[in-house]
Amino acid sequence: MAIMNKQITIGSVSGNDEIRAGYVLMTLQLPRSFPDPHPGQFVMIRIAGLRDPFLSRPLSIFAFSRGRSHCLVRLLYRVTGRGTQILAGLIPGSQVEIFGPLGTGYVVDPARENRVLIAGGIGVAPLSLLAQHLCKLSGRGVNPAVVYLGAKTADEIVGLDQLQKYCSGIRICTDDGSSGAKSLVTRAFQKDMKKYNPAQTAIYACGPKPMLRALAGMLKDRYFCQVSLEERMACGVGACMGCAVAVRDENGDRAYRRVCADGPVFELKDVIWE
Ligand SMILES: Cc1cc2nc3c(=O)[nH]c(=O)nc-3n(C[C@H](O)[C@H](O)[C@H](O)COP(=O)(O)OP(=O)(O)OC[C@H]3O[C@@H](n4cnc5c(N)ncnc54)[C@H](O)[C@@H]3O)c2cc1C
Ligand code: FES
Numbered sequence: 001m002a003i004m005n006k007q008i009t010i011g012s013v014s015g016n017d018e019i020r021a022g023y024v025l026m027t028l029q030l031p032r033s034f035p036d037p038h039p040g041q042f043v044m045i046r047i048a049g050l051r052d053p054f055l056s057r058p059l060s061i062f063a064f065s066r067g068r069s070h071c072l073v074r075l076l077y078r079v080t081g082r083g084t085q086i087l088a089g090l091i092p093g094s095q096v097e098i099f100g101p102l103g104t105g106y107v108v109d110p111a112r113e114n115r116v117l118i119a120g121g122i123g124v125a126p127l128s129l130l131a132q133h134l135c136k137l138s139g140r141g142v143n144p145a146v147v148y149l150g151a152k153t154a155d156e157i158v159g160l161d162q163l164q165k166y167c168s169g170i171r172i173c174t175d176d177g178s179s180g181a182k183s184l185v186t187r188a189f190q191k192d193m194k195k196y197n198p199a200q201t202a203i204y205a206c207g208p209k210p211m212l213r214a215l216a217g218m219l220k221d222r223y224f225c226q227v228s229l230e231e232r233m234a235c236g237v238g239a240c241m242g243c244a245v246a247v248r249d250e251n252g253d254r255a256y257r258r259v260c261a262d263g264p265v266f267e268l269k270d271v272i273w274e
Pocket of ligand 2 (some may be wrong): 234240242243
């Protein structure tokens with residue numbers, strides 16, 4: 001079934017494991033026709049045939065692989081409410097409707113050889129696929145991107161094993177110091193900032209709004225930085241404007257962009273924080 005040139009694909013859950021309290025890693029088997037996602041893209045997911053809750057939930061693609069007979073898509077999610085609770089209860093063999101891949105992805109500029117990934121909490125999800133992608137591009141086993149991975153406590157660090165497969169330098173920070181440095185992830189990055197030449201550096205981030213806002217204040221338009229934004233979504237395809245965020249347009253004027261269709265990845269310098 002096609003909606004606005006996007007496909008709804010029926011997927012089969014092959015794993016749905018709580019990897020940390022409240023955090024679940026879902027593995028989905030999808031037909032080979034599912035397109036290769038760009039890092040930063042997401043899917044809308046709901047249980048096949050179930051209309052309660054009616055709306056699908058947006059989740060970033062955490063990992064992707066293509067086999068001979070099918071694709072595997074991994075989603076890493078935090079259980080926050082009813083929709084994710086229902087997803088967390090799915091057992092292997094359950095069927096889900098997947099709509100996507102949707103939205104824009106992170107842009108990788110080959111000229112910017114220093115790549116810095118900054119993840120706050122579950123914001124690690126889209127950045128993991130980016131790390132996997134950068135690794136493929138580099139043609140080496142491990143890519144030289146540096147990752148700053150922040151969480152409230154050691155118990156809330158997720159996605160680390162996936163990042164370790166693809167990245168050489170990972171700086172862990174927790175708010176309480178229970179793992180890595182006792183620091184906000186943005187502060188840890190700020191301490192190292194002078195190591196990164198703005199002309200040669202690309203920064204990719206995802207995390208809670210206060211983290212991204214702090215990053216914007218720190219970078220002050222000097223660096224190329226793309227962020228993936230999260231807003232509540234309804235249609236997921238640009239039709240309802242429910243996910244609009246304020247940005248500066250090409251002329252510097254205030255405008256609204258839809259996170260689902262114009263994003264979720266935006267240049268940090270364009271985002272207006274309200
Ligand atoms: C593009 C995109 C990609 C995302 N990727 C992931 C991901 O990879 N992993 C993941 O765990 N979550 C991700 N999210 C957030 C996820 O979609 C929400 O947590 C989920 O929809 C909540 O649904 P629910 O029914 O469980 O909770 P609800 O009952 O709908 O809400 C529970 C609580 O979560 C808050 N909430 C709901 N939706 C969002 C949202 N979009 N952003 C921030 N707060 C929200 C509500 O305000 C409420 O406080 C993404 C969101 C977007 C827009
Ligand atoms: S969720 Fe409807 S326009 Fe984005």
